[in-house]
């Protein structure tokens with residue numbers, strides 16, 4: 001069996017990728033969760049895995065950590081500063097270039113060319129540099145995680161109204177767990193080198209659709225009400241959402257959807273993993289209950 005290292009192992013997506021690797025029968029001792037401090041690796045060692053310490057901020061240490069690794073799942077770091085993220089990911093790609101990887105699975109962003117949120121140029125640049133370096137790659141382009149909707153859903157359940165400034169244009173959210181399943185499949189099955197996959201929903205969802213699913217999930221009517229970004233912003237803040245986050249949801253996220261920047265749909269999640277990638281009322285109920 002090849003060894004598989006996973007960055008962001010302590011994070012939501014990396015943790016789910018690791019869970020899927022193990023659930024799929026991949027040997028635990030061949031899984032190398034990459035963590036920022038040895039203490040963060042203990043939980044993985046307790047499950048029989050072989051954690052290694054690697055920070056994006058220490059390219060030489062990162063290179064040492066992936067020395068001898070066969071496959072690397074490279075999940076974008078969370079910094080919203082493009083210069084920082086570019087520097088961090090560039091270091092990881094250089095480390096991968098100097099190693100002997102048989103597959104670099106880079107988790108980038110769907111619809112990156114449309115620049116929905118202003119962060120995607122970094123993902124595109126890194127995809128290009130991986131290709132240019134001649135590394136055996138698989139690109140797994142995330143959609144926005146369905147879980148990102150949770151604060152809006154919570155406010156809607158309280159008020160009975162789901163506000164959006166999306167002009168009821170569609171979005172391609174997919175549950176994070178289904179995206180993680182597809183990533184795990186892409187590094188354990190044969191035949192995915194040189195491929196790019198869009199980890200997006202199979203059908204588009206508007207806020208009308210989300211309100212209908214939310215209604216089903218909570219068993220009472222939740223209405224979608226079209227609004228301006230500033231109305232959405234105020235409603236979220238009034239509902240207890242952190243003002244900076246509320247502002248970003250209303251002015252970045254909803255506006256990007258209204259401009260049709262996140263509506264690519266497809267079946268890559270299902271083709272890779274067997275998960276549909278679609279959204280159910282149960283998914284929405286779990287988000288509202290905080291159990292997703």
Ligand SMILES: NC(=O)c1ccc[n+]([C@@H]2O[C@H](COP(=O)([O-])OP(=O)(O)OC[C@H]3O[C@@H](n4cnc5c(N)ncnc54)[C@H](OP(=O)(O)O)[C@@H]3O)[C@@H](O)[C@H]2O)c1
Nearest residue numbers: 008009010011012013036055056076077078142143144145
């Ligand atoms: N598609 C979407 O909707 C969406 C939404 C938000 C974010 N994202 C992107 O998707 C990625 C994964 O999402 P997530 O929900 O799993 O994020 P997350 O839960 O915030 O996890 C981030 C991971 O990155 C690690 N990390 C942070 N800085 C690092 C560094 N300098 N060196 C090495 N590791 C570092 C963290 O380690 P520690 O535990 O040590 O902090 C953690 O394991 C994010 O990093 C972000 O780029 C996508």
